[in-house]
Every structure is written in C-alpha cells, then in structure tokens.
Amino acid sequence: MKINCSKKQRGVVVVVVTIALPVLLLIMGLALDFGHVFVNKTRLQNALDATALSAAIAINKNIKNGTGPATDAGKATFNKFIAGSGNDELAGLAANDLVFDYSRTLNPWGSFNAAADSFAFVRVTSTNMLNVTPVLIRIFNQFSNDMSVPAIATAGPVGQNCSLTPFVMCAMMTPSVDKNCDDDTIKIDASGHAVLGTDGINDCYGYNLGQIRSLVIACNGSNSNCPANSLESGNYNLLDLDGSQGGKDIRDILQGTTNVCLQGNTLNTKPGWTWGNVKQGIDNRFASDNQQTPYPLPNNYSPSPYNQYITSGLGNNRRVMATPIGDCTGLQNGNSTIPRVGTACTFLTEKAIQQGSAKQIMVEFTGESCQQNGVWDPNNPVLNGPYKIVLYKSPGSVDS
DSSP states (O other): OOOOOHHHHTTHHHHHHHHHHHHHHHHHHHHHHHHHHHHHHHHHHHHHHHHHHHHHHHHHHOGGGOHHHHHHHHHHHHHHHHTSTTOGGGTTOOGGGEEEEEESOTTTTOOOOTTTOSOOEEEEEESSOEEEOOSGGGGSGGGOSOEEEOOEEEEEEEEOSOSBOSBOEEOOOSSBOOOOTTBOEEEEOTTSOEEEOSSOOOEETTEETTOEEESOOOOOTTOTTOOTTSOOSSEEEEEOSSSOOOHHHHHHHHHTSSOOOOOSSEEEEEESOOHHHHHHHHHHHHHTSSOOOOOOSSOOOSSOHHHHHHHHTOOOSTTEEEEEEEOOOSOOOSSOEEEEEEEEEEEEOSSOEEETTEEEOEEEEEETOOBOOSOOOTTOOOOSSOEEEEEEOOTTOSOO
16 A cells, blocks of 8 residues: 655655754854954954064164154054055054064064164054954854954064175175174274274275275286275176076176075185176166166265165165175185175165276165065075065964
C-alpha cells in the first residue's frame, strides 16, 4: 500500500527557516559590521601612519628644534587626513587626543634629547579610540555597545647604501677620520682626541660644510701638487660600484635610471674619465630636478647654493647625491680597492663643466643631514650618511 507523507511534511520548511533566520541574520550582521569596523580601522591606521611620517620628517630635518614643531607637523597632517573625502566617521577624533612619543633608538624604545641626539623615532597613539556603531547586529543585546578601534604608528629614519653616486670623496685620515659633522674639527690625533679648528665652520671627513669642490679631480701620482683629497695615477675619483660597470652603466647610475647597492665597506676605483657618459648622466640628473637654477663659480655662496635650493621649495632632491667617502691613503694604480669610511651628501650646483681639457662636476658638501630616495637595505639600517623616513612595526599592532 502506498503511503503519501506530503501532507505530514507541510510547514517543515517554514519551521526550519524560522529557526535559521536569526542565525543567518547574525552571520550577515557580523560580516557587514565587522567589515565596516575593518574599513574604519584601516582609515584610522592610515591617518596615524601619515601623522607619524610627518612628525618623523620634521624632527629629523632639524633635530635641534625639538619635538614641538614635529608634533605640530604631525597634528596638521592628521587634521588634513580626517577632513578628506570618505573619512567622515573619523571626524569625531581630535589631533590633541593623539599621544606623540619620541626616542633616539627604535629597540629598545628610550628617551630623547634634542640637544644631544642626532636623529629620532616617533610613535603616535590614538588615546580617544575610534568608536564604530554596529548596525545589523544591534538586534542582539550582547552587541549593543559601540566597537572601539585602536591604532598606533611608528616612523623614523633608516640608513641605506643604495642610490650612491659613482664618485668618491677622499677623507682626511689624520690618522683617524672625523665623522662628526656637528662641530669644527681639524683632525683626530693619534690618541683619538679631536683637534678643534679656528674658522668656526662645522666639518667632517676633512671637508667644511658648504665647501664647493669638483667630484672629478685629475691627478698624476708623480705630480707633487696632487691634492690629498684625490685618487692618484690615472684615477679621477670615479668608482666601479658593482665591479662590472661600463660607461653606459655610469651614465645610468648618475642620471638615476639604474640603482646599485654597495655591498660591504670597500670601493673599487675606475681609472679614466669616461667623460662623455659622466657628463650626460650629470646633465640628465640636473635636468630632472624641478629646480634647475645654476649656481656657477665665481660666487661668494652666501647663502650657500644648497640653502638657496631648499629655501626655494621647488626642488625634488634630484640634485642631492649620496657620495661615498673613502680612505685614499697611498698610491692607487688602475683598478684598486680602497676602504669606505662613510657616506655623505653633496649638492649638484650646476651641470657638468667642460672648458678645453678642464672637466668638472661641481658640488657643495652638505654633510649627513639629507634624505635620499631609492632602495634601502633593511639588513643594514645604519644611520651613517643619507637616510630615508619609513614606517616601522609597532609593538602590539598588526597594522603599522
């Protein structure tokens, strides 16, 4: 006998849907509301990242100004960010609710002294955490409260051995090298003591800050007039940074279309001028800067070309170059290897000069207080010379 159960099953679907509907609504509410929270958390984190970067740039641009101007710069950036389109839900936050903390070291996080320190790291925390109101899941009492969204960001300088110009500036070894650009030191004596100068101009590596000189120096080893700050015997202060560079490689590095990272603390000299490619690379680099005002000799350089360039506010730092500093002691014959003792910043004052047999690349020695674009080496974050400002991982945060 055939039994018809269809009548007994009528209404089962309605019962199942009735029971499952709250669960489905909860799952949908969780997905939508937590997505809403995540979007706003990302917005807040981006705001704090930008704030920390601005403060870090300001404090490291002039460390002696202290933390006040840096904090103001960070707050100004935060206010601009939250006032931007799409950030309406951040409008309830105030820059004065942010906590700015400064340290001279990243790990461990410590104290900061503007009078003594030469660089700083910045950590920004949102104390008045962003509260996001759930929408769908408020139908359940246990989710009726707003969700707090915390954020923290850390920024600071990192050293790098990339984007170097393929020229060397020879340090004064007397017998130790003076790497401190914040005082006037003639030399470091055999006992390691600094012998102070009398001209009142800060210097390092044997060069006064603001000193104008040519990166290209023609010198013959048998010439008694050969300056102490040059290579010798057929070398013109040109380097082979990766050990296999031809003229086109030199040109590409100088104009910035190729980036070579220095490995280790030695420099390979490159004999000869390679002048055609050097001149083209330097001229192309100069032309790629937004500020192309030349500062030719003769000039009393008051204010300095670099200060005039910075004051204009038009440049994009293409004329600022990271230049290796080497120990050129002794006679270098052809391809030689010399120790690298540091990296400093130089400013390209004008395009390459060629007047008859005279060839010059004129730069102003600006020391170590500059920022370089390009790739940086995270395994060698040594603040010795050019640096860039980056974000760091913040303790307890997975976002910055």
